[in-house]
Amino acid sequence: xxxxxxxxxxxxxxxxxxxxxxxxxxxxxxxxxxxxxxxxxxxxxxxxxxxxxxxxxxxxxxxxxxxxxxxxxxxxxxxxxxxxxxxxxxxxxxxxxxxxxxxxxxxxxxxxxxxxxxxxxxxxxxxxxxxxxxxxxxxxxxxxxxxxxxxxxxxxxxxxxxxxxxxxxxxxxxxxxxxxxxxxxxx
Amino acid sequence: xxxxxxxxxxxxxxxxxxxxxxxxxxxxxxxxxxxxxxxxxxxxxxxxxxxxxxxxxxxxxxxxxxxxxxxxxxxxxxxxxxxxxxxxxxxxxxxxxxxxxxxxxxxxxxxxxxxxxxxxxxxxxxxxxxxxxxxxxxxxxxxxxxxx
Numbered sequence: 001x002x003x004x005x006x007x008x009x010x011x012x013x014x015x016x017x018x019x020x021x022x023x024x025x026x027x028x029x030x031x032x033x034x035x036x037x038x039x040x041x042x043x044x045x046x047x048x049x050x051x052x053x054x055x056x057x058x059x060x061x062x063x064x065x066x067x068x069x070x071x072x073x074x075x076x077x078x079x080x081x082x083x084x085x086x087x088x089x090x091x092x093x094x095x096x097x098x099x100x101x102x103x104x105x106x107x108x109x110x111x112x113x114x115x116x117x118x119x120x121x122x123x124x125x126x127x128x129x130x131x132x133x134x135x136x137x138x139x140x141x142x143x144x145x146x147x148x149x150x151x152x153x154x155x156x157x158x159x160x161x162x163x164x165x166x167x168x169x170x171x172x173x174x175x176x177x178x179x180x181x182x183x184x185x186x187x
Numbered sequence: 188x189x190x191x192x193x194x195x196x197x198x199x200x201x202x203x204x205x206x207x208x209x210x211x212x213x214x215x216x217x218x219x220x221x222x223x224x225x226x227x228x229x230x231x232x233x234x235x236x237x238x239x240x241x242x243x244x245x246x247x248x249x250x251x252x253x254x255x256x257x258x259x260x261x262x263x264x265x266x267x268x269x270x271x272x273x274x275x276x277x278x279x280x281x282x283x284x285x286x287x288x289x290x291x292x293x294x295x296x297x298x299x300x301x302x303x304x305x306x307x308x309x310x311x312x313x314x315x316x317x318x319x320x321x322x323x324x325x326x327x328x329x330x331x332x333x334x335x
Contacts, residue, residue, distance in 0.1 A: 019219075026214050034206035048210055049230050052331040055214050056227045089231055124199050143200040172193050179192070 003149040008069035015062050026055065029072065033079045035140045036156075040083035050082045057082075072149055076141075076156030123185045127178040135171035142168055209334075216289055216314050217332040225318065225329035228253035251317075253328045258317060262335055265309070270335050272307040276319060279303025283320040289313065310335060 007028065013021035033054060037047035057078055058071075065074060128136065134157075141153055150164040159167065179185040228251035237245040251258045260274040276282065279302040286295045286307050299305040312335050319328040 022218065023215060026218075027211055030211055030214060031206055034210065035204075038204060044207065048207055048213065049331055051206075051210065052214050052217050053227060053229060055218050056329065056331060059218050059220070060224060060227065085229075089229075118199075121199055121203070124196065125203070128200070139197070139200055143197040172190075172196065175196060176190075176192050179196070 003145070004069040004072065004152060007071050007149075008067075011062075011065065011068040011071045015068075025071070029075055032072070032141060032144045033075055035144050036076050036079045036137075037083045039137045039140055040080060040087065042083055042086060046086055047083075050079060050086055054078045054082050070152065070155070072152035073155045076152070080156070120185060123182055124175075124179065127175055127182065130178065131171060131175060134167070135174070138164070138168055139171055139175070213314060213332045213334075216287075217316055220287075220318075220329065225327040226253045226255060226325070228256075228258055228328050228330045230331060230333075249333060251330045255322075255325045256319060256328050258319060258328065258330060260317070269309045269311055272310055272335075274299070274305045274307075274317075276303035276305070280322055282322055285318040285320075286310065287316040287318065 007025065010021040010025045010028075014025060030051065033051045034047060037050045038044075042050060054075060058065075058075060065071065128139075131139070138153070138157065141157075145153070151161055153159075154161045154164045157164075230249065231252045232248075232250040234248045235245070236248070245264045246261050248259065248261045257277040258274065259277070260272050263271045263273065265271055272286070274284065276284070276299055279299070281299055281301050282303075283296055283298050284305045286297075288294065288311070292311070295307055295310075297305050297307060314332050315335050316332045317330045321327045
């Protein structure tokens with residue numbers, strides 16, 4: 001069964017009140033939504049919050065979703081929109097004195113300054129960041145989806161339906177080219 | 188996946204920046220509601236205050252905004268490792284406010300005063316969620332789960 005059909009079936013059962021299907025849907029799609037929110041430049045704390053808000057919105061609109069198979073696309077689109085709004089509001093996490101800085105919750109390292117312990121990860125990370133934003137976003141999402149539902153990703157990213165496969169191929173080819181030319185990767 | 192290099196690339200990318208281990212738990216707790224038609228309040232601001240030297244003096248103020256109402260809470264650490272929540276509803280109204288806690292803890296309900304003030308005391312650390320009763324035909328307001 002393809003991913004969209006299976007997830008659509010879970011959504012329909014969740015709509016009929018089956019909590020277990022809803023849990024399964026959350027486990028399956030949370031990592032993807034997390035990527036989408038982080039890809040929009042949100043801190044770890046904000047991304048976690050946006051993902052939650054998106055699920056609450058899905059629950060609220062559960063009966064309005066006419067094509068259950070499109071649930072992945074719906075959630076990715078909603079997460080992007082929530083992330084955008086979150087950034088527009090420019091959350092002001094301002095401590096009222098410097099003394100409390102150390103008590104604030106650590107939002108985690110920013111995406112460009114993560115601690116990568118593995119040498120190959122470090123090399124990959126460096127070249128990955130030379131890709132276009134679109135390539136980075138697309139590869140992050142397809143890396144997370146086991147059986148990529150290209151049509152869902154396409155509609156969520158506003159790309160033509162037939163273009164995800166070829167774009168993914170081009171992005172990977174470019175990255176692979178840079179890696180193979182880097183002696184630190186090849187070694 | 189046909190190409191082994193592509194496979195390794197995607198595998199490594201997937202391992203970067205994993206979601207926080209409690210993300211599923213937070214989401215599942217937040218959506219466990221019986222009533223799902225509530226208006227979702229967005230977290231708009233978090234501010235920290237206090238000396239920081241002693242946990243008991245630390246406070247955190249969190250603001251949630253829904254179209255119909257703003258919910259602001261200050262979480263105050265108590266010396267006994269519990270917290271007190273001082274809350275305000277704006278516009279103020281004497282509405283029932285529910286504090287949902289993960290099972291087996293029971294939910295608590297208080298009624299705000301006419302100015303919209305409410306208090307929950309001796310609340311354990313951990314996940315929590317606030318629900319505000321509907322008024323004048325509007326929907327209930329629900330916040331995302333927060334970690335106290």
